[in-house]
Amino acid sequence: MFCAQFEPDGDGFLYRAGLKAEAVRVSAQERQAFVDAFRRDLRRMMVSTIGIIVAIAIAMIAWEANHEAIDRNSLTYWAIIASLTVPLVLAHLYIWRAPARALERRPKAGPPLSRKDIGDRILVEQSYGFHVATLLIFSTLLFASLSVPDPFRGWNLVWLGTWVALILVSIANLYRKWKLSRPG
Secondary structure, rough: OOOHHHHEOOEEEEEOOOOOOOOOEHHHHHHHHHHHHHHHHHHHHHHHHHHHHHHHHHHHHHHHHHHHOOOOOHHHHHHHOOOOOOOOHHHHHHOHHHHHHHHHHOOOOOOOHHHHHHHHHHOOOOOOOOHHHHHHHHHHHHHHHHHHOOOOOOHHHHHHHHHHHHHHHHHHHHHHHHHHOOOO
């Protein structure tokens, strides 16, 4: 998805931050440098994440060996989860936005994309397998919801409606992808 922010343009590329910002022209070498830096930084973040998770797991095991177990429904448990999650999300966003920070003073080479254009681009880039898999998952959930003793009462009816709506959205997305992927 990171590479999708760069669209080919002659002998270079147009960079759109998050696919929606105004286009900025970059050379093929600059694009490759941004992609390489993103992959390197992402790899470093993942390795450090594994180290942090292992360290916290060891600390929690040591704590529980000498003290009472941490209640999974307690605020402390969720504070530990948040202390892991929030910095990782912020670090990922920082790495993702590196090209935008580096190119913010460059002249703009094109207008921002509309929401429809962004949606169409994302839809075309997704595989048919992804859409078929979501359709199969929602269909399986629908049939599982029908297998309960009284599927048309209370919350069961809400779940049935949800699965039917998601199946219809999946079918509509498959049709839109087919229509957008056709030549001409």
